Amino acid sequence: MNSGMRFALLLLIAPLAALGKVPPEMAAELDGPRLTCMGAERAGSPGGVAAYTGKYLGSWPGMKQPFGYEPGPYADEKPELTITAQNMAQHANRLTRGQQELLKKYPYAYRMQVYSSHRDFRFDDAACSVSKKNAAAAEVVHDGKGVSGLGGAVPFPIPQSGLEGIWNIALARRAWSESVTADSAVVYANGAITWGKSKFIDMYPFGDSRASMSLQEKIGAYFYISYLLPERDKGNTSVGFAPLDYSKASLQAWAYSPGTRRVRQAPEVGFDYPVPPAGMHTSDEDTLWNGSPERYEWTLVGKKELYVPYHNFRINDPALKYRDLITPSTLNPDYVRYELHRVWVIEGKLREGLRHVYGRRVIYADEDTWLPLWADHYDSRGDFWRTSFVNWFYSQESSTFHRGVTVYHDLHSGAYEATYLVNESGQGWWRLNQKFPLSMFAPESAARGGR
Secondary structure, three states, rough: OOOHHHHHHHHHHHHHHHOOOOOOOHOOOOOOOOOOOOOOOOOOOOOOOOOOOOEEEEOOOOOOOOOOOOOOOOOOOOOOOOEEOOEEEEHHOOOHHHHHHHHHOOOOOOOEEEEEOOEEOOHHHHHHHHHHHHHHHOOOEEEOOOOEEEEEOOOOOOOOOOOHHHHHOOOOOOEEEEEEEEEEEOOOOOOOEEEEEEEEEEEOOOHHHHHOOOOOOOOEEEEEEEEOOOOHHOEEEEEEEOOOOOOOOOOOOEEOOOOOOOOEOOOOOOOOOEEOOOOOOOOHHHHHHOOOOOEEEEEEEEEEEEEEEEEOOOOOHHOOOOHEOOOOOOOOHOOOOEEEEEEEEEEEEOOOOOOOOOOOOEEEEEOOOOEEEEEEOOOOOOEEEEEEEEEEEEOOOOOOEEEEOEEEEOOOEEEEEEEEEOOEEEEEEEEOOOOOOOHOOOOOOOOHOOO
């Protein structure tokens, strides 16, 4: 019996009580000839998924600076395929439902330029060490509201359930802090655009694999956001923190308003709280998924080969103007790169008796990183409603993929929102893995930032 068949058989017969921890034979395959340390298949596919090389860590040939915009190692490539409304039927098995709906709704505006597939960036040794330890020890705990194990890598590199899959997405390896001044644009069906600008800082202590932080620590993330535009919101500043285990605490936030010159604790802003300025996406939809998974029944559907946004360096180019990027109906497809990759498909169905604007959601996570690439959302009646995607790029500063322009489409209204635009934001380019004092995220900091 070959190693792949043995792996599949072990997965099928693993007892439910052992979910989380995997048999030693399975864990031993991590970082071996068949699997990467994150559980991805090293081999490519006959359909065109690239084989994993892992030849780059923190730099690549032609890179010029330790942080800031870089065009990336594939800048000279040309699209190999363009998918349009006219030829989408030929490629339907490699498209998400949301991509198909966008092609149908905007046949002259939305298209997908597909480039050669690459899997050349790897994780550092510390992250790989954490992943292998987690495979042998991590578990979902407290009725699904938390996990045990260590931060700095996914807790379940060989997932056995949808709950483990969604926790992998929430705790995927990424920069452990970011600071950025970014623009946002809400583009309505009639062509009108509402602009926003904010200074955003966050810090994820668990994300630093060198720290070997327990995932049962109290606080998982700190955040600071101060609005610069629109004028009516200028000076509004929020700070707070989110827990790692949602059985122990909930998200806590404080907001300063220049109108009242007071700092007040904010009401609950988790789950389906509509994110300002236009409520085009929910609080737990930021970066496609975050927060507590408790309101959904999660299913690990399996892996699928799909065309997904990948290696999107160019979209952040400071030479690119918003008038070229922000176009009617959808983001200008000339600047979005798609590649064929294997993705994990995780489906969430709203639990009976619980409330959320999304009755069903499907999230597509990268096999190599577990970062969410695309998400499709259905309303409470089961009708397809919204689709969203993140343009991840590899950051030399953090040696991880980092979120770039994130796009939220509302198929009912015909509007879309593009966030984390940095092309014209000034001196606000991302700085990653910089340490910030915890006082930055205290209520007093909100008052200072809003003045």
